Amino acid sequence: MSLVKITGLHKHFGANHVLKGIDLEVAQGDVVALIGRSGSGKSTLLRTINGLETIDKGELVVDGAALHDGKGDLRALRQKVGMVFQQFNLFPHLTAGQNVMLAPTVVKSTSKREAEDIAKEMLLKVGLSDKFNSFPDQLSGGQQQRVAIARALAMKPKVLLCDEITSALDPELVNEVLAVVRQLASEGMTLIMVTHEMRFARDVGNKLIFMHQGRIHESGDPKTVFAAPQTPELAGFIGAVQEA
Amino acid sequence: MAYQFDFAPVLQHSDLLLTGAAFTLALTAVGAVLGIGLGIVGALCRAWKISPFDRLFGLYVEVIRNTPFLVQLFFIFFGLPSLGVKMTEWHAAVLAMVINLGAYSTEIIRAGIQATPRGQIEAASSLALTRLQTFRHVVLRPALTRVWPALVSQVIIVMLGSSVCSQIAAEELTFAANFIQSRNFRAFETYFVTTAMYFVMALLIRQLLMRLGQRFIVGRPR
Amino acid sequence: MFVQFTTWDIVRNLLEAGRWTLALSLIAFVLGGLVGLAILFARISKNRLLQALTKGYIEVFQGTPLLMQLFIVFFGLSLLGVDVSPWIAAAVGLTLFTSAYLAEIWRGCVESVPRGQWEASASLALSYTQQMRYVVLPQALRIAIAPTVGFSVQVVKGTAVTSIIGFAELTKTGSMLANATFQPFLVFGLVAAGYFILCYPLSLYAKSLERKFHVAR
DSSP: EEEEEEEEEEETTTTTTEEEEEEEEEEOOEEEEEEEEEEEEEEEEHHTTTTOOOOSSSEEETEEEEEETEEEOOHHHHHEEEEOOTTTOOOTTOOOHHHHHHHHHHHHHOOHHHHHHHHHHHHTTHHHHHHHHOOOOGGGGHHHHHHHHHHHHHOOOEEEEETTTTTTTTTTHHHHHHHHHHHHHHHHHHEEESSSSSSHHHHHHEEEEEEETEEEEEEEEEHHHHOOOSSSHHHHHHHHHHHO | OOOOOOOOOHHHHHHHEEEEEEHHHHHHHHHHHHHHHHHHHHHHHHHTTTTTTHHHHHHHHHHHHHOOOHHHHHHHIGGGGGGTOOHHHHHHHHHHHHHHHHHHHHHHHHHHHHTHHHHHHHHHHHOOOOHHHHIIIIIHHHHHHHHHHHHHHHHHHHHHGGGGGGGGOOOOOOHHHHHHHHHHHHHHHHHHHHHHHHHHHHHHHHHHHHHHHHIIIOOOOO | OOOOOOOHHHHHHHHHHHOOOOOOOHHHHHHHHHHHHHHHHTTTSOHHHHHHHHHHHHHHHSSOOOOHHHHHHHHHHHHTTTTOOOOHHHHHHHHHHHHHHHHHHHHHHTTHHHHHHHHHHHHHTTOHHHIIIIIIHHHHHHHHHHHHHHHHHHHHHHGGGGGGGOSSSSHHHHHHHHHHHHHHHHHHHHHHHHHHHHHHHHHHHHHHHHHHHHHOO
16 A cells, blocks of 8 residues: 555646646655656645645545645644755754754644653754754754754654755765665655755665656656666756766 | 023932833833734734734734824823723823834734745644744744844834823823922923933843843844 | 814814924924934044934934923023924924934935945045945935835824924824813824824835835845
8 A cells, every 4th residue: 555645636836737637656665756857846746745835636645644636634644744845944043952842842742851852863863963952053054954854754754755955055965964865765764855866866766756847757666767768858857967 | 691500409309210210111111021912913913814813903003103102192091081991091001002012013023024934934834833833933933033123122112202101190200300390490400311311221221122132032142 | 161162173173283293294304304414424424523423413312202302402492592482392303303313214225235336436436425426325315215204204203292392283282172072082083093194195105115116126
């Protein structure tokens, strides 16, 4: 049984039809890489999965929490789906530890002691156990992004969405973040990520989805797909990325 | 014709002036706490478009910001009793200050809220916080931090404006000054000293509030 | 001598008094603008003494109650042997008050002109006065319009305080009518409406100017 199931999903921005009927199944433990040119709808698709973008038509089910034609219990969905953003979006007035503790205490009414333990555990997992009391502006971009991952993990999500999480980082900081994601994947975390790191997608992912003009244009095992793209659009895209 | 300045007849009443100043400070303190509290609620309703309160607060803000404080005070103290709402001059003064500051701080705090980066709200949503939880835990403190200097200035404006509360016989600093100059016939000297006291109070309040803001709103050591 | 006031009598009296509010506002705004301009130039001049004096001037007027300023002008002028009517004291007091606030608002506008503009014009060998005249002030002026209109609302509202030194403008007349008619709710409601009618269009205009400016930028 699949953990995430998307059926016939449509999304418009005004007159612009950005998602034109997406069908997608993600199983427990899958690591899915979403690739495509900007404007292909990949980020929008990712953002619909935890309700940051509304759905005009179609169905989205994550571990039993369902949105049908955009209606349903958003907060139930969001408790199952964690998200990490390109710009980190840490809360600047809270320490790293408090950032991680916030949602468990506020949303799940976890006791402060327990939330603190969770936060310590999660920060340890991303290699930042010594930064519990640091404020975001005292951390490097890579460290901030790792705190953001810890923050999402603290809600014990069934699936973690990553929206170009290394794109805003200086090149030398990319690897420390990718290492954390790689670690999560090896522990069996279900991941869906929009990424420009093609090599990473190939090495860590077990499913590749190429989006083109609002549709899933081609998909399959990353190693096979990269080696032998079936459509000229994907071949062109891979060529363009490799040149860059 | 040379006028001889003589401050002794003023300083002789320094106990009255100090008591008046204490009352002005007390009025300001209560007005500031309740007024900023009202402003936070107003800003929440306006920024989060909580119907119908967003419209009501919008109307309230415009009415208060486009009429003089003195008229608001008279309306409350002289006008409302004819509707059966009776109050002492202190209650009227505090109420007028809260209502006045509430309107300005609604707008000031709203501006702070609107400067919240979109990503902050998205991050809170993705963590399943409700809109109210997002406001309370994610938006409010950074917003207050952004606009704190403007809020402090507004509190000082309201403190200085409270001198007209002498007109409804609230016995604050200006009332004390009026009383003293009616006794010693040294109006210029009396008001000069009083003005200096207001000036010092404004400086002190700014210092104090900026420090409190740093401590409790920004909330982190520098 | 008991006079019966109709609502129309009240309104008519308030309208007449409102003309004084309007007149005082205009005078204070225009004269305050002129004095404020002089203060501004002293404040941004290169003369340290002028800078310090005008900085003090602004801080004193922004750090003390308008009512105290009016009292000091009123009683101070009479100490100088000038026979002051409430009208003169109100005009002088509000003019000084306005000048301090406008000078400070405008200083902020001058300072918000990017440093690069000063540097670029200096590199073209313009003198300080020429930099001001041809480069900085024209840009500052554009920035200054919206907050200046916005401040005019404070001037109109400030005139209400002059009622306390006995100037018979809208608020003073309102107080007298409220006492005479025993209808304070109605009278002060109408007084408030009068100020609102004067101020609200100015507020709206300031807001639209501000919006236009932000779009243009």
